[in-house]
Amino acid sequence: MDITIHTTALPHDDPDASVAFYRDALGFEVRSDVGQGRMRWITVGPVDQPGTSILLAPPAADPGITEAERRTITEMMAKGTYGWILLATRDLDGTFAKVRAAENAEVVQEPTEQPYGVRDCAFRDPAGNMIRIQELR
DSSP states (O other): OOOOOOEEEEEOSOHHHHHHIIIIITOOEEEEEEEETTEEEEEEEOTTOTTOEEEEEOGGGOTTOOHHHHHHHHHHHHHTOSOEEEEEESOHHHHHHHHHHSTTOEEEEEEEEOTTSOEEEEEEOTTOOEEEEEEOO
16 A cells, blocks of 8 residues: 555634744745635645645634534634644754744744653644654654
8 A cells, every 4th residue: 555644734723824834934835825814725845845735724614613613623723732743853953943933933842852752842833733843863
């Protein structure tokens, strides 16, 4: 079987702030930006990995979501408990410094050696999504 990860999705509630974070703080390229206002679907990804993307999507746009579910999603996003992704780099300290310097990156955890054998750091993007970055060894 030949399966790859093509795209994963994270919610956004401010498309311009999300683009700025993923483009400027993480260095991703914007591959597509469809829609208007807050109802935009934006695809971003690492420049050197054209086959792997993150779709930044408005979570409340799905017509199958009830009003109660929309409220729950909004509350979870505000708390930072709705979406997350795990990234990796060979230069954790350099990556941490670059992301921390971005104006819209919220530091959650500085580079730390975890008891389970991984060194990582964590940020929240403008939508509250947890962005954990592990050091490749």
